[in-house]
Amino acid sequence: MNLDNSAINRENVTKEINELLLSYGFKTSNIYDRSCFDLLARKDDILIILKILVNVDSLTSTQAEELSKIAGTFLASPIIIGLKSKHNYLEEDVVYERHELPVITPQTLCNIIVNDIHPEIFAKRGGYYVKINGELLRQFREQKNLSLKELADMSHVSRETIYRYEQGNSQTYPETALMLEEVLQKPITLSINLLDVKNNNSLDKRIQEPKELIKLGYDIKSSKKTPFDAVSESTKNAKDITKLQEKLENKLDEIEKIRAEINKKTRENHILITNLEKGRNTRTLNNIANKTRDISSVTGYDALFVLENKQDKENIEEIPAIYTWEIKDMENIEDLLKLIKERKNEAE
Structure with a gap:
């Protein structure tokens, strides 16, 4: 998905995304500029609700709350598409977060839709992180006949850190995960499937009519x-x-x-x-x-x-x-x- 930087604005990005979804078999709605969402798209059992912004920091808590509740009611996946924050441009294949909603770039969405490549890195306060598949880590370590301490020494982390990773899907820095993968010669990180419906929040029962x-x-x-x-x-x-x-x-x-x-x-x-x-x-x-x-x-x-x-x-x-x-x-x-x-x- 190649966007011309000289012509980047919300209208152009929205149009590009709509055309992308249509070309890959999605049925899309009209575009709703003054709504908590801009675009709805469905393909088979996948329903996506998109809010498209240039600066993702312009998303208000009210918009996010309403979008989250609409997604929960419709059994849909809410995604914020953005290009930059107040200080930096967003990076490709990284999942950011605003008001507890996932934020990605247009190119990241394109990678998901076109190539079925889901991001593995997510951004939080303090830097970038990935999630370790603890069960895979244990299996690959045992296949190489490595003890916890041996793998820890080879990866420049503590034995306790390896043990913690194996006990659950822990998060760590990408550099640490890369060292582990180089030792084990196997991928051990989890991808983030933004199309998987997990949100159980739904619209509030506020009115008594009709x-x-x-x-x-x-x-x-x-x-x-x-x-x-x-x-x-x-x-x-x-x-x-x-x-x-x-x-x-x-x-x-x-x-x-x-x-x-x-x-x-x-x-x-x-x-x-x-x-x-x-x-x-x-x-x-x-x-x-x-x-x-x-x-x-x-x-x-x-x-x-x-x-x-x-x-x-x-x-x-x-x-x-x-x-x-x-x-x-x-x-x-x-x-x-x-x-x-x-x-x-x-x-x-």
Whole structure:
């Protein structure tokens, strides 16, 4: 990914990234300049939410919190793309951090998408670090018939340091890891997979409208820094998810299997990207509908408008419009989903 330094700005970087993702099979959303995210991209089970900046220090804590919660709700990977901080340009294949969100350069993203090369180095206060795979380190040491002290002496570290590395995935300086790899003639560092969904944080339950959806069994989670008003998530699998999360903590050997089951259960919760009337005029509603349709298309989640005032329309720019009086007559979530499907089919 070659960016012309003379033409570097957020608009150009965003355009380049969008074209990169499209060329490698991702479906991308429109670009949302005034949102907590700029771009959504999906390929198979991978969903990425990107915020693109020139100076990564311009990311606010409010933006980061909202982005993190949107990613958690959508089971997506939040990534900040940046070119520099206040003092320096960011380096390729290094993962930085701002407000607990990962930050990488456009070229690092390109290496991940194009070559499936994930970075191994991460930056923290005090310098650059890598993570040691303790189990691999022990296996390779034993294969060479080296004791802890022998490997420590050859690598210019203490015996206690080698022991600590082998007991868990410890972090160390890249130079130390390189010395160990030269002695063992094997790679022992862990790559950082930014596309792996780990974030369980989700949008807050802040609002109590539309109460008709709440009555059906949805949690309404508001969003103030996105092109839509809220995300509605049914709670029918909440107990199942809680039990699975407890198993996830207690059975590390089953972690991948349980995580997949959690994701499946969560997706069955019928997340709805939700918009409200709020006294908005037709032009505003149409503008919101166009953005919401785009986001719905990329994420794979259904969208709807919940309207109070009776109008002669069942869709707003192909987004189903459901009236509060209709929801009041429904007995369960399946009735709502059936009506949404019918109105989607009518719009198509």
